[in-house]
Amino acid sequence: MSVFKAVLVMYLLTQVSRCVTVNTEEQLSRFLLSGYNAKARPVLDDKQAVNVTIDVGLHHIMKVNEKNEFLQSSVKIRQYWNDPRLRWNKTMYEGIERITIDPQQIWLPDISLFNSATSSIAITETQARVVIKHTGEIAWHNPAILVSSCIIDISMFPFDNQTCIWRMGSWSFHTSFLDVFPGKDTADLSDYVENGEWSLQSVIPYRLVKTYECCEGAYSEIRFEIKLRRRTLYYMMNFILPCILIAVLTLLVFLLPFESGERMSFGVTVLLSFTILILMLKNKLPPTSKAIPLIAVYYACTIIEVSLAMIVACLAMRIYCPEQLSPLPGWAKGILMNVCGKIVGLSGPIERVKQEMVIQRMRQEKLREQKPTTNPKITIITDNILDKEEAEATGEEWRLSSFVVNRLFSLIYLVTIIVTFLVVVML
Secondary structure (H helix, E strand, C coil): CHHHHHHHHHHHHHHHHHHHHHHHHHHHHHHHHCCCCCCCCCCCCCCCCEEEEEEEEEEEEEEEECCCCEEEEEEEEEEEEECHHHCCCHHHCCCCCEEEECHHHCCCCCEEECCECCCCCECCCCCCCEEEECCCEEEEEEEEEEEEECCCCCCCCCCCEEEEEEEEEECCCCCCCEEEEECCCCCECCCCECCCCEEEEEEEEEEEEEECCCCCCEEEEEEEEEEEEECCHHHHHHHHHHHHHHHHHCCHHHHCCHHHCCHHHHHHHHHHHHHHHHHHHHCCCCCCCCCCCHHHHHHHHHHHHHHHHHHHHHHHHHHHCCCCCCCCCHHHHHHHHHHHHHHHCCHHHHHHHHHHHHHHHHHHHHHHHHCCCCCHHHHHHHHHHHHHHHHHHHHHHHHHHHHHHHHHHHHHHHHHHHHHHHHHHHC
16 A cells, blocks of 8 residues: 555656746746737847848758759758747756747847749748757758759750859848857768769858948848769660660661662761750750750761761762763762772772773773774764763762762761760760
8 A cells, every 4th residue: 555655646746846837838838928019029239230140951862953943952940049039047946957938038139031933032941940049049940842943054965064053141230239140160961862863072151241222231141052973874775875876877878878878868867866856955955045055066977977978878879870880080080989989998899990991991992992893883883882881980989989989978977976976975
């Protein structure tokens, strides 16, 4: 029975101590807020400024919108200041060192996001409770979704780095009444969750004091400089690699036989396939004329190269099937047969054709000397045979020239697309 009484007494004492603690906190809250004016600045001297320390904990980069040029991020805004009207002697209140109260009951700094991309410049959508120490130090931690404007430099897209800024400060008070300072040398990234498209490099805060023509006094603000680097794997797989494959496939225009008749249709199909990639890319880039994206330059160069390849393919077909089978001009024969033929590795077939033409020319001269002049029918048949052989030899020259032109420009095109890709990657 005595044990039961002892347990009952201990339980009652525990409940009584809890009631005393609750009552003490309630008394403390009433004491602090009695006669408190939440609209007045927390200073004992009107000439004194309220110093607010701002610290940011970055949780996640939610979106970097290149088209509309804004940054959306999930953060925790931490504000610290001192209110001398909210001090107490902790020994008089059961040793209570800190309490939490509703923020609407006390004075709050009007810290705003100056470069907000929404209609509201407030940095706190939900107001968490404030923590007050017995020394008057106040800590106010608020989760927030910041949507800030960000100037996007797309000149190196998709191998680009971006720098966005949060501008935070008082909207109403200049430095004589309210001054802001950064809490740390960098933002708190202990709870940061990586973004799939952007790699966070750093978040560096610094203080800046500015004057405006509209208002008197100097206004201080804290700028958080956010440096981001784009992850390029997505763009390499969906934009760069298809473009490279299409450019390489254009080589088939030079490899297809002249007699197939599919050279031009295949080239046009390749050009049309570029439109799909361009439409996909258009949705990712802002409509700006300030800079030309690097990938757009690459696309333009590739389209020009493919178009020139089509022109050269037409020229090679024209040489292969000339409108009039006249002898190949001497300058063309010298450039194509003697110089370009050696470059593209067709010197063997060219020499063979030259030897055959020499032998054929000698045989034709011998036949003309030996043909009878008394029988006109035999003379006509002989002349027709000789003319046909000359036409075949001339056609063979034209066809060989078309092969030289085709191979020469196929090598030039291959080197061009490789150099273009390497230049884009190195930049």
